[in-house]
Amino acid sequence: MFKKVLIANRGEIALRVIRACRELGLKTVSVHSSADRNALHVRFADESVCIGPPPSRQSYLNIPAIISAAEITGADSVHPGYGFLAENAEFAEVVERCGLVWIGPPPALMRLMGDKVRARAAMSAAGVPILPGTGVLETEHEAFAAAERIGYPLIIKATAGGGGRGMKIVEGPERFAAQLQAARSEAQAAFSNPDVYVERYVNRPRHIEVQVIGDRHGQHAHLGERECSIQRRHQKLVEEAPSVALTDAARTKLCDLAVKAIRDIGYQSVGTLEFLYEPERGDDAFYFMEMNTRIQVEHTVTEMVTGLDLVREQLLIAAGDKLSFEGPLKPRGHSIEVRINAEDPVTFAPWPGKITAVHIPGGLGVRVDTHIYSQYEVPPHYDSLLAKLIVHGTDRPAAVCRLRRALDEFVIEGIRSNVAFHRRLVAHPDFVAGNFDTGFIARMTAEQDRAA
Numbered sequence: 001m002f003k004k005v006l007i008a009n010r011g012e013i014a015l016r017v018i019r020a021c022r023e024l025g026l027k028t029v030s031v032h033s034s035a036d037r038n039a040l041h042v043r044f045a046d047e048s049v050c051i052g053p054p055p056s057r058q059s060y061l062n063i064p065a066i067i068s069a070a071e072i073t074g075a076d077s078v079h080p081g082y083g084f085l086a087e088n089a090e091f092a093e094v095v096e097r098c099g100l101v102w103i104g105p106p107p108a109l110m111r112l113m114g115d116k117v118r119a120r121a122a123m124s125a126a127g128v129p130i131l132p133g134t135g136v137l138e139t140e141h142e143a144f145a146a147a148e149r150i151g152y153p154l155i156i157k158a159t160a161g162g163g164g165r166g167m168k169i170v171e172g173p174e175r176f177a178a179q180l181q182a183a184r185s186e187a188q189a190a191f192s193n194p195d196v197y198v199e200r201y202v203n204r205p206r207h208i209e210v211q212v213i214g215d216r217h218g219q220h221a222h223l224g225e226r227e228c229s230i231q232r233r234h235q236k237l238v239e240e241a242p243s244v245a246l247t248d249a250a251r252t253k254l255c256d257l258a259v260k261a262i263r264d265i266g267y268q269s270v271g272t273l274e275f276l277y278e279p280e281r282g283d284d285a286f287y288f289m290e291m292n293t294r295i296q297v298e299h300t301v302t303e304m305v306t307g308l309d310l311v312r313e314q315l316l317i318a319a320g321d322k323l324s325f326e327g328p329l330k331p332r333g334h335s336i337e338v339r340i341n342a343e344d345p346v347t348f349a350p351w352p353g354k355i356t357a358v359h360i361p362g363g364l365g366v367r368v369d370t371h372i373y374s375q376y377e378v379p380p381h382y383d384s385l386l387a388k389l390i391v392h393g394t395d396r397p398a399a400v401c402r403l404r405r406a407l408d409e410f411v412i413e414g415i416r417s418n419v420a421f422h423r424r425l426v427a428h429p430d431f432v433a434g435n436f437d438t439g440f441i442a443r444m445t446a447e448q449d450r451a452a
């Protein structure tokens, strides 16, 4: 077993990983930019190394600086958290080449899933449904031939994209050629790779994802699904487990497919298969979208309903242990997470600055994963996530009541946050009824704009 873990991240996820390490008796090394000198991940870790100035490029994305920090401190393993370098196959390879343990999946599988066209092909070969679509488009002629076969609307996606970046919806043939050109140059600018492909476009789908896990001994399992349809501009705001949209039969089918898929590719570590769900086409109209090869922000709701510590599992798998459980886990009750961001509750503009006072909610069935404290200064250089409020209840109505209660207790003063936005959201009749899709926030904010 490795003994000293370097955590290549910041914020709440760095704390989350440090906590799991401490419970396993592992030493921890954190890294920080000069903007994060007073951050909790610096104080919680056994030691910390400053790896550069505030901009991420020069600190949390600075591979040589992070590897040097591991060498200086004698760390023998690296946990990347989420975001930053978590899905960077090159970083994972460098870590392994330096003789450190990479706490994540094999780099080759990270590379496979980072290429959305190859990922689609691999999943399709494993029997997972995908939307009708193409490989990398070589010519305009090929694109129009595909449109003929698939029909409009279509969506253009970047092969190197993901998470919603660089997509274009094509309503008809009139603008298709121009949109292809624009998508190619945007993909080149954003990902240094101009390759694009198209798929049939699904209007207002639900986003449902399956948490999967595999060890280094060929054992694979799923840990149920998460409902993540409540998003704004591809940023998830609310996640829950289980999804109200699935019948038991559909859930079993989807989760079993996910396990078969990761067994086929030989996946190791925790991961997530993201699906688009189109309920109008029936119970089993789900299509593979992307696979995330990291621990995700919303892993917590899965932990609340399964009782499993996913970061502990990740660490133990990397150390060569077998999965800590056998057979499918039976989820218990219902869990909902809301992301508390430092942003204007109306315009959603980021709102860094000094927090003058905080009150964190508590009580039965309430969990808050956060790095904030009273007098903490939220730096302007990183994402605006301040805290994750996670509740658990015996069923969804109980979880919703508990969430409302906990949101009422949450106090963050000195900066703007979206706590008030979440209070409105969880009071919305369609949220309470579980009646929503990926267009929910857009419709809700339009409703409010009309009322104002």
Ligand code: MV4
Residues within 6 Å of the ligand: 131, 155, 162, 163, 164, 165, 199, 200, 201, 202, 203, 205, 206, 207, 228, 229, 231, 234, 276, 289, 290, 438
């Ligand atoms: C789609 C789609 C509709 N049809 N693909 C957004 C994130 C990225 N992973 C893929 N995304 C989408 N892909 C097809 N063929 C709609 C979206 C999409 C979306 C997906 C999940 C959650 C929120 C979303 C918001 C807008 C668009």
